[in-house]
Amino acid sequence: xxxxxxxxxxxxxxxxxxxxxxxxxxxxxxxxxxxxxxxxxxxxxxxxxxxxxxxxxxxxxxxxxxxxxxxxxxxxxxxxxxxxxxxxxxxxxxxxxxxxxxxxxxxxxxxxxxxxxxxxxxxxxxxxxxxxxxxxxxxxxxxxxxxxxxxxxxxxxxxxxxxxxxxxxxxxxxxxxxxxxxxxxxxxxxxxxxxxxxxxxxxxxxxxxxxxxxxxxxxxxxxxxxxxxxxxxxxxxxxxxxxxxxxxxxxxxxxxxxxxxxxxxxxxxxxxxxxxxxxxxxxxxxxxxxxxxxxxxxxxxxxxxxxxxxxxxxxxxxxxxxxxxxxxxxxxxxxxxxxxxxxxxxxxxxxxxxxxxxxxxxxxxxxxxxxxxxxxxxxxxxxxxxxxxxxxxxxxxxxxxxxxxxxxxxxxxxxxxxxxxxxxxxxxxxxxxxxxxxxxxxxxxxxxxxxxxxxxxxxxxxxxxxxxxxxxxxxxxxxxxxxxxxxxxxxxxxxxxxxxxxxxxxxxxxxxxxxxxxxxxxxxxxxxxxxxxxxxxxxxxxxxxxxxxxxxxxxxxxxxxxxxxxxxxx
Amino acid sequence: xxxxxxxxxxxxxxxxxxxxxxxxxxxxxxxxxxxxxxxxxxxxxxxxxxxxxxxxxxxxxxxxxxxxxxxxxxxxxxxxxxxxxxxxxxxxxxxxxxxxxxxxxxxxxxxxxxxxxxxxxxxxxxxxxxxxxxxxxxxxxxxxxxxxxxxxxxxxxxxxxxxxxxxxxxxxxxxxxxxxxxxxxxxxxxxxxxxxxxxxxxxxxxxxxxxxxxxxxxxxxxxxxxxxxxxxxxxxxxxxxxxxxxxxxxxxxxxxxxxxxxxxxxxxxxxxxxxxxxxxxxxxxxxxxxxxxxxxxxxxxxxxxxxxxxxxxxxxxxxxxxxxxxxxx
Numbered sequence: 001x002x003x004x005x006x007x008x009x010x011x012x013x014x015x016x017x018x019x020x021x022x023x024x025x026x027x028x029x030x031x032x033x034x035x036x037x038x039x040x041x042x043x044x045x046x047x048x049x050x051x052x053x054x055x056x057x058x059x060x061x062x063x064x065x066x067x068x069x070x071x072x073x074x075x076x077x078x079x080x081x082x083x084x085x086x087x088x089x090x091x092x093x094x095x096x097x098x099x100x101x102x103x104x105x106x107x108x109x110x111x112x113x114x115x116x117x118x119x120x121x122x123x124x125x126x127x128x129x130x131x132x133x134x135x136x137x138x139x140x141x142x143x144x145x146x147x148x149x150x151x152x153x154x155x156x157x158x159x160x161x162x163x164x165x166x167x168x169x170x171x172x173x174x175x176x177x178x179x180x181x182x183x184x185x186x187x188x189x190x191x192x193x194x195x196x197x198x199x200x201x202x203x204x205x206x207x208x209x210x211x212x213x214x215x216x217x218x219x220x221x222x223x224x225x226x227x228x229x230x231x232x233x234x235x236x237x238x239x240x241x242x243x244x245x246x247x248x249x250x251x252x253x254x255x256x257x258x259x260x261x262x263x264x265x266x267x268x269x270x271x272x273x274x275x276x277x278x279x280x281x282x283x284x285x286x287x288x289x290x291x292x293x294x295x296x297x298x299x300x301x302x303x304x305x306x307x308x309x310x311x312x313x314x315x316x317x318x319x320x321x322x323x324x325x326x327x328x329x330x331x332x333x334x335x336x337x338x339x340x341x342x343x344x345x346x347x348x349x350x351x352x353x354x355x356x357x358x359x360x361x362x363x364x365x366x367x368x369x370x371x372x373x374x375x376x377x378x379x380x381x382x383x384x385x386x387x388x389x390x391x392x393x394x395x396x397x398x399x400x401x402x403x404x405x406x407x408x409x410x411x412x413x414x415x416x417x418x419x420x421x422x423x424x425x426x427x428x429x430x431x432x433x434x435x436x437x438x439x440x441x442x443x444x445x446x447x448x449x450x451x452x453x454x455x456x457x458x459x460x461x462x463x464x465x466x467x468x469x470x471x472x473x474x475x476x477x478x479x480x481x482x483x484x485x486x487x488x489x490x491x492x493x494x495x496x497x498x499x500x501x502x503x504x505x506x507x508x509x510x511x512x513x514x515x516x517x518x519x520x521x522x523x524x525x526x527x528x529x530x531x532x533x534x535x536x537x538x539x540x541x542x543x544x545x546x547x548x549x550x551x552x553x554x555x556x557x558x559x560x561x562x563x564x565x566x567x568x569x570x
Numbered sequence: 571x572x573x574x575x576x577x578x579x580x581x582x583x584x585x586x587x588x589x590x591x592x593x594x595x596x597x598x599x600x601x602x603x604x605x606x607x608x609x610x611x612x613x614x615x616x617x618x619x620x621x622x623x624x625x626x627x628x629x630x631x632x633x634x635x636x637x638x639x640x641x642x643x644x645x646x647x648x649x650x651x652x653x654x655x656x657x658x659x660x661x662x663x664x665x666x667x668x669x670x671x672x673x674x675x676x677x678x679x680x681x682x683x684x685x686x687x688x689x690x691x692x693x694x695x696x697x698x699x700x701x702x703x704x705x706x707x708x709x710x711x712x713x714x715x716x717x718x719x720x721x722x723x724x725x726x727x728x729x730x731x732x733x734x735x736x737x738x739x740x741x742x743x744x745x746x747x748x749x750x751x752x753x754x755x756x757x758x759x760x761x762x763x764x765x766x767x768x769x770x771x772x773x774x775x776x777x778x779x780x781x782x783x784x785x786x787x788x789x790x791x792x793x794x795x796x797x798x799x800x801x802x803x804x805x806x807x808x809x810x811x812x813x814x815x816x817x818x819x820x821x822x823x824x825x826x827x828x829x830x831x832x833x834x835x836x837x838x839x840x841x842x843x844x845x846x847x848x849x850x851x852x853x854x855x856x857x858x859x860x861x862x863x864x865x866x867x868x869x870x871x872x873x874x875x876x877x878x879x880x881x882x883x884x885x886x887x888x889x890x891x892x893x894x895x896x897x898x899x
Binding site: 471 | 707708711712790817823829830873
């Protein structure tokens with residue numbers, strides 16, 4: 001019997017008043033806090049008699065320290081950082097400036113280099129960074145402004161009164177496996193916030209609550225996602241130059257899956273490599289961690305990695321859906337920024353600069369709202385106008401149909417992409433429709449014979465040198481949770497897992513989860529002989545289960561704050 | 571209401587707790603800054619000696635709240651007795667150490683005066699005639715200054731370590747001790763305490779074991795753990811397990827070996843049905859000799875095992891126990 005995390009009834013929550021609460025200390029949330037602080041400081045210098053306070057502005061971050069849960073490739077387009085902190089390059093942790101780039105198409109045996117790097121993938125002027133180092137640094141900049149960052153506290157529930165968002169409740173600490181209070185129980189805080197800014201990253205749990213409650217996905221394309229599995233490698237000198245960027249498409253994916261790989265050369269022969277698998281694959285046994293392992297076995301990649309050592313692992317989902325899938329960005333008392341709102345350019349495989357810019361624009365909007373003392377939708381929707389009149393829209397609108405073009409497979413995708421390139425992003429239609437990825441998963445029977453991707457499906461074995469099984473990879477993510485707490489992967493009907501899903505899809509959770517959270521274990525007293533078992537303490541907070549479960553019965557909620565991966569250099 | 575601080579110190583079995591001295595030190599400091607009079611109280615039975623000990627410190631007065639019904643702690647008894655004292659002497663502020671006992675009775679005591687309790691304070695300030703208490707919020711990330719409204723009596727408790735016990739000032743001459751008989755009726759006390767429970771020392775210290783028999787998922791069912799225990803007993807060793815076994819509750823968490831459990835290095839480590847995921851092996855690979863029994867010849871545990879037995883552990887272990895017993899006999 002699995003006990004799931006849920007609010008404990010009858011607990012009184014201490015209340016704190018807040019002007020602005022930002023949920024999530026990633027690039028978007030931190031940029032938002034920083035921009036807001038800059039504007040307040042400038043205002044207070046100019047108007048010493050009508051000063052605004054920064055005291056009641058808070059950033060919540062579920063990781064024990066800022067940056068521990070941040071993972072990305074990562075290449076940073078410096079555009080927004082130049083606007084936020086013109087001198088950032090002098091002090092931010094940067095791995096390398098991009099020195100050369102190449103794009104390959106891989107087949108099982110061969111590689112084909114693109115004679116010309118397609119314009120969207122030209123990366124000169126961009127920087128290789130480790131996002132978690134970068135976020136850590138940005139976090140110190142925020143703290144220097146006097147804004148309080150609460151690390152180790154997750155936003156676990158939206159506070160809604162009379163149909164209005166009035167704040168956020170942080171997680172209860174000290175709840176045991178059975179959902180009972182432990183001796184160290186401490187109830188979550190109610191942060192009554194004039195403005196709540198959701199910067200939770202891809203598939204944020206509060207963002208999901210908000211979208212569900214106010215039907216924010218009405219008239220939008222469904223958001224689509226990919227999941228990136230990443231390893232950090234220490235290579236023999238000379239294999240990949242500092243600042244060298246390699247993209248691959250094709251193998252191990254077939255023409256029926258969407259995705260691709262990256263290799264970025266950083267400092268000291270450390271290379272970031274990873275594979276993004278689109279979460280709209282047809283075969284339910286597809287395993288994104290396995291895809292990464294198969295990719296490394298390609299002769300080209302093996303040649304680069306041989307003799308090197310894998311030092312870190314992690315995984316994270318990313319929103320691909322683009323312009324037509326973005327929810328309304330603001331309402332009464334709230335705004336959504338960064339990956340949580342889908343600020344990501346799927347054609348350029350970049351979102352950091354957009355996340356930062358969206359945070360800045362939301363920070364500017366929050367500043368104006370504080371000055372005016374108005375927090376209504378009419379006031380906060382200024383954020384949307386700011387986005388529309390900035391380069392963010394210019395960039396995103398041009399690729400509004402990019403990912404949808406690939407729904408029919410790789411070949412059709414290239415044709416659409418080419419057509420969109422010459423029509424300013426339009427292609428055949430102004431708005432290409434999209435389908436939610438989990439709905440495109442086929443049942444076991446339907447998938448048979450449709451693709452034959454043994455290099456994608458089932459668990460990777462791992463040779464311990466070049467390739468690794470999931471548990472070994474997971475070990476290198478440094479993931480740790482308090483073990484004695486309820487499961488934070490809330491399954492609304494575990495019976496369905498043991499019966500219907502087992503027959504129809506063969507329990508795809510065992511495969512799509514890159515951290516071995518979901519297992520089917522022998523159980524003599526269950527009709528099918530197997531039952532679902534969870535290892536919540538393995539969870540790397542990638543949200544893939546919440547996205548890809550075909551029955552939509554899994555809900556990811558934050559575990560006790562402080563738990564999760566411990567990314568370092570990722 | 572007199573400008574008095576009443577410190578309620580805590581004794582157990584005739585000894586004052588260390589944090590009581592800290593609270594007294596804090597109260598002396600507070601007395602100096604506010605100019606309020608400082609008095610102390612201790613509750614219990616036959617507590618003359620302790621009251622004398624407190625009276626040697628710089629306080630104006632010590633109350634020994636005595637009753638045979640206070641010999642054993644009960645929240646009802648302590649609240650009844652202290653309430654009588656507070657009603658009589660009318661202090662402005664009642665200060666207590668933030669102990670488990672205080673957490674138990676102080677809310678009831680404060681509520682009986684329709685007053686609030688500021689609990690677990692780490693400091694205080696006296697600004698412009700106003701007494702402010704400092705409390706930590708958000709697990710210590712944030713400090714809040716709290717003031718009391720109304721006339722009092724006010725109640726507050728101080729966190730362990732907030733003040734230093736060695737800074738309690740001794741008095742020039744012993745303070746007078748007043749015995750305050752508490753009137754407690756039998757019906758006042760609604761609970762009957764049992765013998766205090768003393769937590770047993772942790773039953774096992776795996777890091778000290780010479781021989782460890784560890785079981786993994788290959789053990790299949792909880793009832794088979796017994797077999798592994800027999801093997802451990804026959805070798806004079808301890809039983810341990812990998813995470814799934816402890817996760818299922820088949821063995822207690824303190825017997826878990828690995829990255830989320832103990833790290834061990836015994837002379838002999840017998841791994842039964844453990845596949846050898848890195849999460850487990852990081853906790854035991856320092857063992858001097860490792861014997862692994864697993865039916866999967868490709869199990870990673872064999873990479874670090876000194877002796878590898880590929881086979882069904884249910885066929886291997888029982889004869890092994892027999893042989894060890896024979897060898898011993």
